[in-house]
Amino acid sequence: MRVRLSIIYIAILCALVLSLGTDAPGAASQLPQAEEVPAFHSQAPTAPLPATMSPSQFNDVVVHNAYLLASRVKKILYQQPCYCHCDRSQGHKSLLDCFASTHGSGCGVCMREAIYSYEQSRQGKTAAQIRAGIERGEWQQVDMTKYQSPLPAK
Numbered sequence: 001m002r003v004r005l006s007i008i009y010i011a012i013l014c015a016l017v018l019s020l021g022t023d024a025p026g027a028a029s030q031l032p033q034a035e036e037v038p039a040f041h042s043q044a045p046t047a048p049l050p051a052t053m054s055p056s057q058f059n060d061v062v063v064h065n066a067y068l069l070a071s072r073v074k075k076i077l078y079q080q081p082c083y084c085h086c087d088r089s090q091g092h093k094s095l096l097d098c099f100a101s102t103h104g105s106g107c108g109v110c111m112r113e114a115i116y117s118y119e120q121s122r123q124g125k126t127a128a129q130i131r132a133g134i135e136r137g138e139w140q141q142v143d144m145t146k147y148q149s150p151l152p153a154k
Contacts, residue, residue, distance in 0.1 A: 039087035070099035084109035
């Protein structure tokens with residue numbers, strides 16, 4: 001008799017817990033939330049863009065190359081988010097802002113996204129297609145070893 005009551009008690013307790021499901025207090029806060037897309041411009045620029053910093057200001061070859069390539073795709077960078085979230089910490093409005101300042105020189109996320117944007121634009125991708133790839137995290141697969149030697153000026 002005691003065993004039956006224990007089994008019934010456990011069954012009722014399990015049914016109660018299962019019926020709570022995600023309606024339990026705090027359950028929603030335990031679910032992973034989608035990362036918010038950082039700031040970017042959804043349209044091509046209509047006004048002149050700020051210059052990127054001169055690559056010659058940087059001694060590190062990879063940084064130099066990142067600024068060189070960024071200077072070649074300013075209109076595309078203007079339309080890209082930056083997943084280092086410098087929109088929050090620096091007030092940046094797009095990935096271009098990272099290369100109009102020294103911020104990009106010390107940030108691997110910025111450099112990888114800029115190089116990814118350059119590589120994708122060379123493959124004929126639009127700014128929107130590049131942005132979709134950045135949002136999917138494809139920039140993380142950039143092979144930075146290809147940029148450890150100086151690139152031609154143009």
